[in-house]
Amino acid sequence: MASAAAPLVSLEGVTRRFVTRSGTDVTALQEVSLAIERDQFVTVVGPSGCGKTTLLKLVGGIMPPTLGTVRLNGEVLARPSRKVGMVFQRPVLLPWRSVFENVLFPLEMLGWRTAPRKDEARRLIELVGLGGFENALPSELSGGMQQRVSICRALIYEPELLLMDEPFGALDAMTREDLSFELLRIWNEKRKTVMFVTHSITEAVLLADRVIVMTARPGRVVMDVPITLPRPRTPDTEFTAEFKDFAKTIKSAVYAEARGC
Template identity: 50%
Template sequence: MSQPYIRLTNVGKKFQTKTGEVEACGDINLDIKQSEFVAIVGPSGCGKTTILKMVAGLQPYTSGTITVAGKRVDRPQTDVGIVFQEAIMLDWRDVLSNVMLQIDIRKLERAKYEPIARNLLKATGLEGFETKKPYELSGGMRQRVSICRALVHGPSMLMMDEPFGALDALTREQISMDIQRLWMETRKTALHITHSIPEAVLLADRVVVMGPRPGRIVEIIDIDLPRPRRLDQLPARFHEYSTRIRDIFKSKGVLAMD
């Protein structure tokens, strides 16, 4: 069997605070195959975002080992695109220039990557907005720009930290469809952090269910649903997966019992 692309072995993270040591998560064991879409769902404070940052090399882990493509993670990863909760854009750059920021920072050839940037903008419904400034965009449009920027340099990994959390329900659903389409076209190895059970089931090949802090993996659920998945044609199994995850949270006291 081939080596997993991302491997977390007995990973834990503890933070030092003014009042003492706080354990964010521990005993995390997770293998992610290349081109797999994995979602992590759990309550606030269970270490979901911490796991993403540790895999990306943005935060050191206290114990265990993380490897990407067989190499130990001990510094920030460069072959990754990250979409954060807030769409961070430079006010003085237009939409196309914000997407191309990755290219400028990495000192890559603009002529090679500008067509890629334009195609990503077209794929996410932003064709015609290339010269608009951030203040002229809605929240959903700004987050689409962030997604394009994360993908423009062709990374092997796409990491998303609750990228839809600040969006209204309709925009959230549309961008979920955009993400699914882009992922099906590019097959990036994707790690998606979310509080939303339906969102996790809709997008992921597997859903990692976390318990409350200190976060532990309670269960990993294979989502056996055909793609593309459509919000208006969800099979009964979609609701069965969602109910199963809710039942896990109920058993852990995360959701109140009826």
């Protein structure tokens, strides 16, 4: 049984290897151990190819580790868990479905009845500021709006953990910042645990309770920084001295390792 004392997510000595097309072994993640407590907003930052996405896929249960164990609520994760919601870099909505039907989509995949959750879907769409767009098709929305829909879609089945893989990476800088604060507002209201992967150190510090810094080839955790900046965070947060200190620490960790290889 899940014990209340166990962290929501824990990885113990997790290694993941891939065999490439040419037959060589690539170690995407090497002996990663970490624990994530409930309601934490954790960002994972690092250069491309450092295994950030692999880390999320392992926690999402859509890929098994080569070595080590991944636990969710203290239980070993053997298959995808319904307690996990995923948001990808691209919104990947179903182009033939309206916003409303896209939000309900996971319920159908889970084999749940959609009727009892329809009000919740409307509320979520309202929450991300898309009220009035319920019947619009994805092609009628901007990239930022589509990504808002994909966040609603991840929240509709009330997962405990939200895994976000560079969700704002494909958006322009202004939309990106808007959505970051929007996400913090939603997180504040819904109180989820979030694992958020990003390239951007600024984004990582701005959002997080804790930043995990990774390096590439093989992907390892090199730094784990609690971000003690006060909440709520605002657009001015990133101009404070404390913020700059955090960003500097993380940046030096990322680049020191990058130069090392």
